[in-house]
Amino acid sequence: MTTDHVNADLAELFAAPDRDAFLAGLAEHGPVTRGRYLDGTPIWLVTGYDESLAVLTDPRLSSDMARQTKLNVAAVAGIPEDVRPYLTRTMGAYDPPDHTRLRRLVSREFTARRVERLRPRIQQIVDELIDGFTRHDFTGYDFSGHDEIDLIERFAYPLPVQVICELLGVPQADRGTWRAWGEAMTAGDLEAMAAGARALVAYMSELIEAKRGDGGDDLLSALVRTQENDGDRLSKQELTSVAISILMAGHETTVSLISHGVLLLLTHPDQADRLRGDADAMAVAVEELLRHSGPAEIAPLRFTLEPTRIGDVTIPAGEAVQVVNALANRDPRRFGDPGNLRLDRGDNAHLGFGHGIHYCLGAALARAEAQIAVHTLLLRLPGLRLAVPAEQIVWKPGLMRALTALPVRP
Secondary structure, three states: OOOOOOOEEHHHHHHOOOHHHHHHHHHOOOOEEEEEOOOOOEEEEEOOHHHHHHHHHOOOEEOOHHHOOOOOHHHHHOOOHHHHHHHHOOHHHOOOOHHHHHHHHHHOOOOHHHHHHHHHHHHHHHHHHHHHHOEEEOOEEEEOOEOOEEHHHHHHOHHHHHHHHHHHOOOHHHHHHHHHHHHHHOOOOHHHHHHHHHHHHHHHHHHHHHHOOOOOOOHHHHHHHHHHHHHHHOOHHHHHHHHHHHHHHHHHHHHHHHHHHHHHHHOOHHHHHHHHOOHHHHHHHHHHHHHHHOOOOOOOOEEEOOOEEEOOEEEOOOOEEEEOHHHHOOOOOOOOOOOOOOOOOOOOOOOOOOOHHHOOOOHHHHHHHHHHHHHHHHHHOOOOEEOOOHHHOOEOOOOOOOEOOOEEEO
């Protein structure tokens, strides 16, 4: 394969009105192809499932941006230099042994047991949110005087925000403020992005200091105690970065997973009817939602430390490599009938949460929220339907597959 012919531009993917059509065209170029990053820098795009696994597990590919010279991802994203270490030196941007150290320290507190203890509270929040926009009488449910609502604004967004804030111990009064900062960081306006980034870093640093010695049982208090007990094994900067990562990633992707999952079910009513009567099937169904149209369409960038053969292509040292999860999850060599939604799909080793040492730390929490949220909606609102034709639903431009709104009727 030649290295100068470019088959795809990531900026075009993130702006495409029909992302599925764009991805289908990219898949035609093979499992490893040339493309361009958001700033036009040539990169390698990996779209095949087996090839993606190779990239995500090969130690010759680094996650550390400091070990490459071709891309300045932080500058492309508009992150000010003074706060870049807090927003770019996340756990996903470390290589072993630092990654091993950091993940072990965080995993000690962010456990599956902690998530399981949250399930009753997640169910309570879900029920309270639905109660907030519905009423029920002998004629069935309605939306408390409204013909329709935006299910993202009233349900899919506030649920993960409340859950992640309670998990971390973010005070109720602060939740609207950091939401505004987070939205500013993805708005596209460089001044707003910089202001939002600085405010969020300053806020989290102050919250961490306020947690010291408070004896709280929230995750952030537990991480503060870990940092104090382990000394310089978890620095203040690393703790701040981890907390921001959990806060931001812990709600954005879950909003998308829930809202898009509901959209898929409303456009596949036969499959929704089957799930409504089978709570045990919900776990399998969520895995298929993640495979078919998961929010994380691309993985964090990797960089070759030496010439590395991926599939039939040898990628030179010092190159940026981008795994495209959305296509790896629809590789017909790995998944039968990959373009169709099959909520009873069994063997479903999708890459919706990544793979290898950087597998998503919050995967169990996202699964719990999606399973409880979607199943409860199906049970409590059996007549739920779209308020507009599916083709009028608008996708947000950007790095993640997300809807601008989801108008529904009871």
